Amino acid sequence: MEQGDTLEGRYGGQRGPIFLLVLQTGILTVLTLGIYRFWAKSRVRRYVWNAVQPGGDPMEYSGTGVEKFIGFLIALVVLAVYLGLLQVLLTFAGLSLLDLVPDEGASEAQIFASIGATYATLIAIIPLIFIAQYRGRRYMLSRTRWRGLRFGMDQASLGYMWRAIVYSVITVVSFGVLAPLGTFQLEKFKTDRTWYGDAQFEQGGRWTMLYRAASVLFFGLGVSIVGGVVSASGSEGLGITVMVVGAVLIVIGFVHYRLQSFAIMARHKTLDDGAIEFEALPQTGRVVGHYIKGSLLTMLVTIAAAIPAGVIFFMASQIGAAGGFGGAQIFSTIIAVLSYVVALVMGGASTMAFITQPIFGHIVETCAVRYPEHFDTIQQRAADDMPDAEGFADALDVGGAF
Amino acid sequence: MALQSSLASFVDGKTAGKRDVYIEVAATAEVLRICDAQGDVLVEWPLKRLRRMQDGSRTVLYLDGDPDEARLYPFNLHDETVLAALTPDLDKRRPIGPLVRKVIGWSVAAAAALAVMLFVIIPSLSDQLATVIPTEREERIGKVVSSQIERAMVWQDDSAGESWQCSSAAGDAALAQMVTRVLGPLDVPYTLNVQVVDHPLINAFALPGGQVILFRGLLEAAQSADEVAGVLAHELGHVINRDPMRLTLRAAGSAGLLSLMLGDATGGLIIAGAADQVMNASHTRKAEAQADEFALKLLDEAEISPLAFARFFETLKEDSPDMTGALEWLSSHPSLSLRAQNARDNVQQGKTYRPVLNAQAWRDLQAICG
Structure with a gap:
């Protein structure tokens, strides 16, 4: 049917509909004290997935708000029990200072033990964050379809967790120089366990290829150092100018690294034993441009949203100050809170419509699938239930823009 | 309106292969007929069970209850009127049904787990943390909380930017004299910082890091310097017991957990919430009783x-009538008459008491805010 063709990525989302969708679900989220946010997220995903159309065929998101809500409740119970038990265990092991009263005079060892107990609790959260990340991705894939076939991911969150910890330590210890190693190996771990129907993805290439993506970042660092040296050697004005240029380059360098490392790895991914290949050529300049333009628009919309409330608030506070209407103070406080909430919701909708979606759309449209005729041979896979959905990611607040 | 033969893409839910198909409505049979290019019927979907995917801009049709979960992507069916004419149930959603019971069950479990966190784990954790937090860091936290309170209480005034702290040479001296006298030889683990602020409220509170704040309203309402000394001794009791830090941590922990429940909340909100908690006398009854006890001991030692x-509590009581019964049990402070009585019981016959400040110093202190 599509012999020798490539399926070009197409993004069919528009500003108006997604702005209204995020606005509407945002208001509902505020009105329900946050409970609606699970439905809100599912609906936004449904819109965005539907707009991603490789070769014109829309992706499909089949996750539901109610299953996300139940997943969140499950995660809350598990987290409370986990942290509670941990607390009890630490106390039981004598790692607590509950019995210590300041004037009794604590020994060094006791203070040490107590600090240890505190950090143990904090550190105990970190593995959960990585598990939540992996499970969140697995849930999202299991609820994603294209041409009727499900995506899926193997159960391997524990393996992912300890690898993520090891690579985080390596990144920190090497001052970020070995960050590409972690980026690549973790992405490979996830990709090699990802399925489309009965076909498995595979991440090819080597981790060293990501250094190409880090070039702007390293250049920015170099410029900053030169600026520092120039500044220290007397000509301060010039030095500071060079350092500012360096700082801007570093920020752009971070964006470039994230975007291009994604693209490099996407170009080295294959599906079904190398039968299907991918292209990805997003442009950092376009992404930065979308970001700057979108930020300005978002700022304008957010300020505009706060103006009417601001005027009422100012008038009410003037009346209150003049000793006029007694309820003016309370009234103006209510207006102030309302205007804050309205500005927040409008800001969220603008961010999605003017920043997130354009950037996402650009990435989708610069991707393509090669040798799509092979799709005819790929078969459906069984559903993956996941009763906890992505509750852990929601509870621990990990996860991306969608 | 009958649907004329129209072009669409069809995926059968078994493979990723896509077919170009024609769709048409057989009006008499009330089905949507999906035919391949040769005109052979692939499948017929009853119109009653025909559904449309929600929230997307590209139309996707499917059959409710279809085990294969096949999908139809029509090309010319974006016209709402044509689609609506197919079936009135096009946008009908599946009932949540049995999931309701699941939602209720897990809600109860989550509420119980949260209650345990809020009332058992966070209090014990914050009590632990308060005893190990380094003094310097506690002092920094105290400064943040104090500026939050200041902003919250004077935000409607025009005098933004100006500190609300009162200071005058004679007043500062009188205050220092009172602090030294009340404190006696007691060793405080912080750099103690007692200040008077320009606010009409009859109130005082202790903040993390050894800060004690007395309100101008308190100095005006008090009939003697000794009454202020009593309040100061009470707040010093909180400082020594590290109550402010404990309660700030507890409030921050609870606010953090609640923000986890309610979705995203900014860090500023959490700190504001914590400050609010401290200010609104969320001191537990036990902490209050201990601070009173401590205050009476200090007063006794300072003669x-x-x-x-006791008289100060009675003045307060005239201002705000006492609560009794269940209400008293619910409030965080022990009843005023009880506290007054407790103070009176501590008066020792035959002991000579000396006023904390002479008349001039007391006038200076009362005039500290100008």
């Missing part, structure tokens, strides 16, 4: 009469 302390 200041507890009678003035």
Whole structure:
């Protein structure tokens, strides 16, 4: 049917509909004290997935708000029990200072033990964050379809967790120089366990290829150092100018690294034993441009949203100050809170419509699938239930823009 | 309106292969007929069970209850009227049904787990943390909380930017004299910082890091310096017991957990919430009783009469009538009459008490805010 063709990525989302969708679900989220946010997220995903159309065929998101809500409740119970038990265990092991009263005079060892107990609790959260990340991705894939076939991911969150910890330590210890190693190996771990129907993805290439993506970042660092040296050697004005240029380059360098490392790895991914290949050529300049333009628009919309409330608030506070209407103070406080909430919701909708979606759309449209005729041979896979959905990611607040 | 033969893409839910198909409505049979290019019927979907995917801009049709979960992507069916004419149930959603019970069950479990966190784990954790937090860091936290309170209480005034702290040479000296006298030889683990602020509220509170804040309203309402000394001794009791830090941590922990429940909340909100908690006398009854006990001990050692302390509670009581019964149990502070009585019981017959400040110093202190 599509012999020798490539399926070009197409993004069919528009500003108006997604702005209204995020606005509407945002208001509902505020009105329900946050409970609606699970439905809100599912609906936004449904819109965005539907707009991603490789070769014109829309992706499909089949996750539901109610299953996300139940997943969140499950995660809350598990987290409370986990942290509670941990607390009890630490106390039981004598790692607590509950019995210590300041004037009794604590020994060094006791203070040490107590600090240890505190950090143990904090550190105990970190593995959960990585598990939540992996499970969140697995849930999202299991609820994603294209041409009727499900995506899926193997159960391997524990393996992912300890690898993520090891690579985080390596990144920190090497001052970020070995960050590409972690980026690549973790992405490979996830990709090699990802399925489309009965076909498995595979991440090819080597981790060293990501250094190409880090070039702007390293250049920015170099410029900053030169600026520092120039500044220290007397000509301060010039030095500071060079350092500012360096700082801007570093920020752009971070964006470039994230975007291009994604693209490099996407170009080295294959599906079904190398039968299907991918292209990805997003442009950092376009992404930065979308970001700057979108930020300005978002700022304008957010300020505009706060103006009417601001005027009422100012008038009410003037009346209150003049000793006029007694309820003016309370009234103006209510207006102030309302205007804050309205500005927040409008800001969220603008961010999605003017920043997130354009950037996402650009990435989708610069991707393509090669040798799509092979799709005819790929078969459906069984559903993956996941009763906890992505509750852990929601509870621990990990996860991306969608 | 009958649907004329129209072009669409069809995926059968078994493979990723896509077919170009024609769709048409057989009006008499009330089905949507999906035919391949040769005109052979692939499948017929009853119109009653025909559904449309929600929230997307590209139309996707499917059959409710279809085990294969096949999908139809029509090309010319974006016209709402044509689609609506197919079936009135096009946008009908599946009932949540049995999931309701699941939602209720897990909600109860989550509420119980949260209650345990809020009332058992966070209090014990914050009590632990308060005893190990380094003094310097506690002092920094205290400064943040104090500026939050200041902003919250004077935000409607025009005098933004100006500090609300009162200071005058004679007033500062009188205050220092009172602090030294009440404190006696007691060793405080912080750099103690007692200040008077320009606010009409009759109130005082202790903040993390050894900060004690007395309100101008308190100095005006007090009939003698000894009454202020009693309040100061009470707040010092909180400082020594590290109550402010404990309660700030507890409030921050609870606010953090609640923000986890309610979705994203900014860090500023959490700190504001914590400050609010401290200010609104969320001191537990136990902490209050201990601070009172401590205050009476300090007063006794400093040879200041507890009678003035008792009188202050009685003045407060006239201002705000006492609560009784269940209400008293619910409030965080022990009842005023009980506290007054407690102070009176501490008066020792035959002991000579000396006023904390002479008349001039007391006038200076009262005039500290100008």
